[in-house]
Amino acid sequence: MMKKQYALLLTIICFSFWGFAQNGNIQGKVIDENGLSVPFSNVIIEALSKGNLSDEDGKFTIVGVPEGKHAIKVTYIGYSTAETSVTVYAGQTAEVTIVIRPSSVALEDVLITGYNSGQAKALNAQKNKANITNIVSTDQIGKFPDANIGDAVKRIPGITMQVDQGEARNIIVRGLAPQLNSVTLNGSRIPSAEGDNRNVQMDLIPADMIQLIEVTKALTPDMDADALGGAVNLVTRTSPEGFRLSATAGSGINEISGKRILNGAFLLGDRSKNDKFGWMLSASINDNDFGSHDVEAEWSDEFEYFNGTDVETVDVDPYTNVYEQRNYIVQRVRRSFSANFDYDFDNNNSIYLKTIYNWRDDRENRYVLEHGILDGEDIEVGDFTIENNVPTRFPVEVVRETKGGIDNNRNKNTRLEDQRMQNYSLGGDHLVGKLKVDWMASYAKASEERLNERYAVYETEYIINNDVSNMRYPLFTPVNPADADDMSAFEFADITEENQYTEEQDINTFLNFEWPLDLFGQGNSSIKFGGRGRFKTKYRDNNFFENDLEAMYPTLADVPTKNLTDPDYLVGSKYKAGYFADNEWLGSLDLSGGDPVPDEYLRENFDVKEDVYAAYIMADQKITDKLSMIVGLRVENTNLIATGNEIEDEDTFLGEVTRESSYTNVLPGVHFKFNATDATVLRFAWTNTLARPNYVDIVPTVDIVHGDDEIFIGNPALDPTTSMNFDIMAEHYFKSVGIVSGGAFYKDIKDFIYTSQFETEDDTFGAGTTGFDVYQPVNGDKASVFGLEFSFQRQLDFLPGFAKNFSVYANYTYVTSSTDGIRNEDGEEREDLDLPNTAPNLFNGSLGYSDKKFSARLSANFSDAYIDEIGGNAFEDRYYDQQFFLDFNAGFNITDNLSVYADVNNITNQSLRYFQGERDRTMQTEYYGRRFTFGVKYDLFNRK
Numbered sequence: 054m055m056k057k058q059y060a061l062l063l064t065i066i067c068f069s070f071w072g073f074a075q076n077g078n079i080q081g082k083v084i085d086e087n088g089l090s091v092p093f094s095n096v097i098i099e100a101l102s103k104g105n106l107s108d109e110d111g112k113f114t115i116v117g118v119p120e121g122k123h124a125i126k127v128t129y130i131g132y133s134t135a136e137t138s139v140t141v142y143a144g145q146t147a148e149v150t151i152v153i154r155p156s157s158v159a160l161e162d163v164l165i166t167g168y169n170s171g172q173a174k175a176l177n178a179q180k181n182k183a184n185i186t187n188i189v190s191t192d193q194i195g196k197f198p199d200a201n202i203g204d205a206v207k208r209i210p211g212i213t214m215q216v217d218q219g220e221a222r223n224i225i226v227r228g229l230a231p232q233l234n235s236v237t238l239n240g241s242r243i244p245s246a247e248g249d250n251r252n253v254q255m256d257l258i259p260a261d262m263i264q265l266i267e268v269t270k271a272l273t274p275d276m277d278a279d280a281l282g283g284a285v286n287l288v289t290r291t292s293p294e295g296f297r298l299s300a301t302a303g304s305g306i307n308e309i310s311g312k313r314i315l316n317g318a319f320l321l322g323d324r325s326k327n328d329k330f331g332w333m334l335s336a337s338i339n340d341n342d343f344g345s346h347d348v349e350a351e352w353s354d355e356f357e358y359f360n361g362t363d364v365e366t367v368d369v370d371p372y373t374n375v376y377e378q379r380n381y382i383v384q385r386v387r388r389s390f391s392a393n394f395d396y397d398f399d400n401n402n403s404i405y406l407k408t409i410y411n412w413r414d415d416r417e418n419r420y421v422l423e424h425g426i427l428d429g430e431d432i433e434v435g436d437f438t439i440e441n442n443v444p445t446r447f448p449v450e451v452v453r454e455t456k457g458g459i460d461n462n463r464n465k466n467t468r469l470e471d472q473r474m475q476n477y478s479l480g481g482d483h484l485v486g487k488l489k490v491d492w493m494a495s496y497a498k499a500s501e502e503r504l505n506e507r508y509a510v511y512e513t514e515y516i517i518n519n520d521v522s523n524m525r526y527p528l529f530t531p532v533n534p535a536d537a538d539d540m541s542a543f544e545f546a547d548i549t550e551e552n553q554y555t556e557e558q559d560i561n562t563f564l565n566f567e568w569p570l571d572l573f574g575q576g577n578s579s580i581k582f583g584g585r586g587r588f589k590t591k592y593r594d595n596n597f598f599e600n601d602l603e604a605m606y607p608t609l610a611d612v613p614t615k616n617l618t619d620p621d622y623l624v625g626s627k628y629k630a631g632y633f634a635d636n637e638w639l640g641s642l643d644l645s646g647g648d649p650v651p652d653e654y655l656r657e658n659f660d661v662k663e664d665v666y667a668a669y670i671m672a673d674q675k676i677t678d679k680l681s682m683i684v685g686l687r688v689e690n691t692n693l694i695a696t697g698n699e700i701e702d703e704d705t706f707l708g709e710v711t712r713e714s715s716y717t718n719v720l721p722g723v724h725f726k727f728n729a730t731d732a733t734v735l736r737f738a739w740t741n742t743l744a745r746p747n748y749v750d751i752v753p754t755v756d757i758v759h760g761d762d763e764i765f766i767g768n769p770a771l772d773p774t775t776s777m778n779f780d781i782m783a784e785h786y787f788k789s790v791g792i793v794s795g796g797a798f799y800k801d802i803k804d805f806i807y808t809s810q811f812e813t814e815d816d817t818f819g820a821g822t823t824g825f826d827v828y829q830p831v832n833g834d835k836a837s838v839f840g841l842e843f844s845f846q847r848q849l850d851f852l853p854g855f856a857k858n859f860s861v862y863a864n865y866t867y868v869t870s871s872t873d874g875i876r877n878e879d880g881e882e883r884e885d886l887d888l889p890n891t892a893p894n895l896f897n898g899s900l901g902y903s904d905k906k907f908s909a910r911l912s913a914n915f916s917d918a919y920i921d922e923i924g925g926n927a928f929e930d931r932y933y934d935q936q937f938f939l940d941f942n943a944g945f946n947i948t949d950n951l952s953v954y955a956d957v958n959n960i961t962n963q964s965l966r967y968f969q970g971e972r973d974r975t976m977q978t979e980y981y982g983r984r985f986t987f988g989v990k991y992d993l994f995n996r997k
Contacts (some may be wrong), residue, residue, distance in 0.1 A: 055248050065364040077141040078484055079115040080400050081149040083107045083127055088994050092188070092265055095128045102576035107180050109265050109288045111675035114248045116487045116567055119145075122915045127151050129244060131173030132178065133788040140611060146400035150294065154367040156761035170850070176846070177628065178267075181672065184685055184724050185736055185780050185796075187211075202263055202287060202386070203255030209268050209476025210864035211283075212843045213895050213916035216965050218383055219981030220256040225839055226920070227270065227798065228868035229282030230890035231312070233744040233774065236285045238476050242493035243287075244557035246472050248593045249749040255301040257336040257411050257474055258390045261301065261318045264290040270798070271738035271780045274323075274671040274685030275565065276579060281744040281776045291390055303954070309623065310382070312342035323717045325419020328684070329397045339387045344380070346623040347979040350527045351375035354928060356444050357429025358437060364429040370976060371928075373519060373527040376425040377488070378628050380617045384416040384467070401484040416467035419456035420617045420633045421766055424449040424517060424529045445519050446532065453543055453609060457636035459505040466640035468506045473856045474499045496560055503553040507644070509634040511609040511921075524973040526625060537631055543609035543978055548600045550644045557591040569637045575675035581685075582670040589663040591748050595654040598647030604825045613638040623962070623980035652758070655706055656765060659752040660696040663745075666690055668820055675808065678966025681831045683724040690717045691745065695755035695769055711751040712769035713718065716745050720975070728956065732788070735797075738780040746771040746806055750830035757818055757825075764818050764827045772804040772832050782842075783858060791847035792862075802840040806830055807875055807886065810925045836888045841867045858904045866895040877926050890933075892919040903947045909943040921967065934966035950993050958984040 085541040090111030097104030098115065100123065107113040120143045128491065133156040137150045146405070155173075166789075178188035184983040187209045207214045214221035238241045243253045265288040272280060299320055305314035322333035332518035353374040357366050407606040426432075427448050437447035456500050458464035480493035515536035517529040531537045538940040565583035594755030606612050609632070617630035692715045699707040716846040720741040727735040749767070751970025756765040782796030809831040844864040850857045870888040877883055887893075894917035900911040915937045926945065940961040946952045962983060967976040 054074075055454030056827070073252055075143060076117045076119050076487075077143055078401070078485070078487075079118055079123075079125070079139055079141060079149060081113050081115075081125075081139075081606070081649055082147050082294070083113065083135075083150060083151050084109045084294050085132075086152060088297065089879075090264075090291060091129065091177075092152070092174060092926040095181050096151075097126055097128075098123050099126060099254075100124065104423060104577055109267065109929075110313055111293045112482075114482075114484065114489060114979040115482065116489065119598060121921045123150065125149065125397060127153055129177050129179075130786055130788070132297060135690060136471070142363065143621075145934075146914050148400045149266065157642075162885075164778070167382060172854055173581045176790065176792055178720075178784055179792070180784065181703040183681065183726055184269060184273050185738060185782050187268040187270070189266040193466065193712060201256040202258040202260050203268070205260045205263075206255060206266060206268070206285060207914055208897050208899075208912070209266070210703075210897065211270065211461070211842055211895060212268065213914075213936075214255065214891055216364045216936070218385070219343065219959065219965075220385075222254055222256045223252045223257055224285060225890055225892060225916075226268070226283035226285070227839065227842075228893070228895070229800075229888075230871070230892035233281040234283050234285065235280035236287070237277075237282070237476050238287050238409065238497070239495075240493060240563075241476060241478050241497055242559050242587060242810075243474065243476065243588070244497050244499035244556065244559045244591075245845075246499040246501040246555060248475065248553075249553040250747045251745070252767050254474075254499075255560065256471065256520075257298060257413050257472055258287065259318070259387055259411075261337050262335060262389045262391055262409065262411075264687055265550040271736075271778065272722065272740050272742055273683055273724065274687040274722050275804065276367055276763060277585070277587075277667070278687055278689055278697070278718065278742050279745055279773075281742045281774060281800070285718055288337055289409055290320065290322075291392060291393055291405075291407075291831075292324060292333045292395055293322045293994065294324065297993065299987060299990070299992040301990045303986055305956075305984065307982060308340070308986055309344040309345065309982030310343050314855045314984065315343070316986070316988065317339040317755065318814075331395045333391075333393045336388075336389045337387075339385075341385045342383075343385070343386075343981065343984070344382045345979050345981050346619070347377075347379035347381065347977065348526065348624045348628060348859040348975070349377040349379065349977045350975055352928075352970075352974050352976075356439065358434065359430050360434065365460055369439060369444060369556075371524075372968075373529070374603045375509075376424045376529045377384065378422045380420045380619070382418045384414075386414040386416075402481070402831075403483075403743075404479070404481040407476075407480075409476050413470075413472045414463075415466060415470040415472065416458075417456070417470070418467050418636045419454075420630065421452070421454040421456070422630055422633075423452040423454065425452075427514070431717045439670070442856065443519075444519065446516060448514060448516045449529065450512055450514050451543075451548070452510055453631070454634050455508050455509045455634040455639055457509075457639045459507070460637065460640035464505060464640070465638045468503060471499070471502045471504075476503045477862040482943075487569050490565070492562075492564045494560075494562045496558075498556070500554070500556045506551045506553070507639050507642075508547075508549045509612075509639045510636065512546045513539075513542045513544060515542075525975050525978070527975060528581045531630070537629070537978075540610040540614065540632055541608045543844070545603040545607055545709055548602050548606075548642065549598060549650075550600070550647055551597045553593075553595045555591075555593045557589065560588045562586045570672065572672070572674055572676075573676050575677060578674045578959045580670070580672045582668075584666070584668040588886075589665075589689040590661070592660040593658055593749075595657050596642065597650045597653035599650050600644050600647045609634065609886050623964075623982060624978060647675075651700070652756075655698045655700050657749075658698060659749065659754070661748045661752065662694045663748075663859065664692045666829065668691075673825075679728045681726045684720055687716065687720045689702045689720065689743075691715060691773070693769075695696070695750065695752045695767075697752035697767055698756075699754070700756040701759075708931075710752045710755070712751075714769055716773065718773070718775065734784045734786075736780070736782040736784070738778070740778045740780075742776050742778060744774040744776075746773065746830070749808065757822060759821065762825045764813070764825050766827065766829045771806060771830060772963060774832075775803050776806045777801045787847055787851045789848040792844060793847075794842075794844045796842050798838075798840045798842070802836040802838065802888070804832040804874065805836050805965075807833055807889065807923050809876065811880060832874075833872055836870060836872040838870045838888060838891060839937055840869070840870060855904070858902055860885070860901045862898075862901065863898040864896070868893050868895070874910070875923060882929070886923070887920050889920050889923060892917045892933075906946050907944070910941070912940045914938040914940075917973065930970055932968050932972070934968055936965075937961055938963050938964050950990075952990045954990065955987040956985070958986075 077304040215223040230254040318337040320335040478495035563585040613635040784794040898916040899912040921933040
């Protein structure tokens with residue numbers, strides 16, 4: 054078999070040289086007037102009906118060009134058509150650089166400047182791509198007030214983000230959960246620093262380090278298939294066509310903390326005198342002191358009390374049985390460094406090295422005032438009141454908890470979450486006759502380390518009044534107000550210290566071959582084939598220690614405290630936090646002699662090895678002058694080795710358990726693109742994709758918790774979620790840089806994964822385990838997702854006077870879903886349940902103004918509520934509530950190179966909110982306040 058493969062490759066190479074001897078090739082690059090690469094531009098030799106698209110770096114290749122002088126034309130919406138001539142010699146590759154410049158829009162002489170330039174690049178890329186894709190370019194990113202790449206991505210049609218501490222973190226594409234999508238950097242998978250999922254932390258990467266964001270919603274066979282919702286590719290900046298220096302310095306203030314924001318960035322790049330070697334160095338830093346105000350609750354529809362003989366349970370209307378008030382004080386420092394190099398050996402061979410290192414320190418102190426209803430046997434008649442079938446007075450356990458860390462230069466008496474992501478990619482592009490060859494090998498690593506994370510907990514008991522008259526803002530207050538202020542009544546519970554480390558490493562390799570093959574005689578056609586290997590390891594190593602310091606610090610009155618009551622508490626001034634153990638005191642303690650608590654970490658620790666081997670073949674054919682097609686097949690084989698722990702009675706370690714599994718997915722796909730006119734494009738795609746289970750779900754852990762009558766087990770037999778996808782899209786592009794588009798998509802999903810809850814009927818898990826609640830990730834039967842997408846962008850050039858400088862950007866996505874095979878805690882199948890994380894309505898919009906000196910933009914982002922976590926029944930389901938963000942930014946060009954900017958984020962003071970079962974029942978509402986930033990930018994470019 055191997056000999057046949059070598060023979061086939063040798064034959065291809067021989068024919069390549071034969072064809073090359075008769076003709077030549079053209080290698081080139083398309084740049085704008087500032088020397089920046091122009092991605093996905095349309096490059097054509099009209100006389101030969103030959104052409105190609107430039108790639109994300111503006112490079113293009115046209116093979117098999119007859120000897121002689123040829124005119125090359127580049128067309129780009131919003132730019133004047135650029136033409137140049139190049140002479141091709143037989144057996145050689147000619148090189149050319151083509152510069153395109155903005156054109157004046159007909160009738161109104163509106164220049165394509167500022168945001169419109171970025172918009173033009175994005176729309177051209179979308180128009181010229183063979184599959185359904187959305188593009189955001191670097192200068193378009195810069196026109197929104199987005200500090201991290203997650204906030205920039207949420208502007209794209211069909212995308213919303215889950216928020217962490219006021220910043221966009223986890224990406225949802227077309228309403229599908231973060232673990233169902235993929236994120237790559239320069240085509241190489243970004244590993245995840247999260248321990249319990251595959252989610253990529255989008256807030257880890259600064260927006261100003263990225264040149265291009267490419268969101269693919271219909272995958273082609275040469276792409277990794279594990280992107281059920283969509284694939285996001287982040288492209289870092291590449292070397293310019295001359296000397297470039299760019300720098301940004303800024304500051305600002307957070308409304309919630311009154312503390313400063315600092316940010317800075319620089320970019321430096323050039324090419325050698327002979328143009329063979331190019332380099333680009335860039336760095337970015339953002340230092341933000343902020344925080345959040347948070348109220349959380351759990352709801353119950355049952356009330357238990359001791360009637361003198363036994364515990365009695367009564368049905369009641371929903372009430373809050375657990376209530377928390379939280380204050381977060383956070384400092385987030387985000388740093389990023391990038392060094393990219395490329396070298397052209399000759400016109401046929403080039404290599405590149407792209408590197409990036411992202412490092413985020415997240416320092417946090419958290420102060421929690423928690424109330425939890427006492428167990429039924431501790432509540433006697435007379436201790437509680439039920440009015441109108443709602444418990445309004447009952448005894449609770451009250452906890453005051455301080456979260457911090459050790460006192461050193463890194464932790465600074467805070468919990469320090471040290472997250473890092475690094476990626477190094479070495480690749481090359483080669484021409485062997487007519488055969489295009491490209492390859493890449495990359496190493497990527499993500500880690501999260503949380504050392505010496507400490508908690509000090511003091512607790513007491515008293516009776517509270519439960520106010521749920523406004524269920525959106527539940528409130529517990531002590532019947533006797535003095536109970537909340539008596540620090541001597543809060544007794545020592547525990548002081549703990551935890552260390553956590555999660556690491557994921559990826560090694561990626563791919564090799565692609567592309568050969569011109571014109572089956573329909575229309576030119577610009579090829580066949581492409583190749584393979585990829587992806588080798589991943591992920592492990593988590595946590596520990597936990599408990600310290601008995603009760604004799605030294607018996608009550609909260611015996612330790613230094615601080616008052617966290619804030620009259621400007623964003624959830625409402627009625628919430629009084631009170632006093633907590635001081636974080637500096639907690640950081641100064643010597644906790645070296647703590648006792649390990651295995652039940653706090655054994656279940657969480659695991660080790661997984663995942664190897665993926667893939668091969669594909671696809672034909673990219675131009676069937677007629679207007680119709681083109683991509684048809685192909687991809688095969689992916691996955692091999693897994695997962696190791697977890699077997700635990701009994703919470704702290705008895707029975708040993709490690711290892712399981713191996715493998716599966717193969719065959720994934721065909723077809724794409725059609727029909728250019729109805731020069732400005733109107735119709736698309737259709739049939740694709741097949743998958744989503745692999747979260748690592749923590751496939752770990753063969755068994756944890757029997759006798760004290761709580763609960764069992765937690767992993768499921769190494771989980772199948773990947775697969776989806777057959779259908780997409781149809783129509784796009785019309787305006788001459789004045791704009792688009793109106795609409796389309797529909799449908800996903801037929803099998804084997805989606807959810808956490809099943811059921812009760813054991815016998816002692817299958819050991820003696821005495823009958824009646825235990827079991828929690829295990831399982832495959833559901835099937836699900837379906839149907840959606841509609843609409844987008845409109847337009848320069849309002851038809852308006853008179855200065856009004857022609859306004860532009861509108863708007864997109865809307867509607868998603869509906871259904872599931873089969875989800876069962877409740879009683880084993881009954883649930884009906885009318887949406888697929889988790891499918892937001893039914895998504896909207897982005899902005900109104901912008903831009904002339905040669907001044908630009909301003911008001912931007913809106915809306916995502917609807919959706920089910921986030923399936924409970925044992927409908928009452929226990931958790932929902933992520935709707936969000937509406939409004940941001941404003943403005944800039945002024947002092948000179949061609951120097952500008953100033955100002956941004957206002959979260960004008961609406963939108964909170965992160967979860968609710969239980971029904972929208973009014975708040976489970977969490979967390980406020981961040983507004984953020985104001987301003988600064989100066991300098992950009993110098995000298996093209997050779």
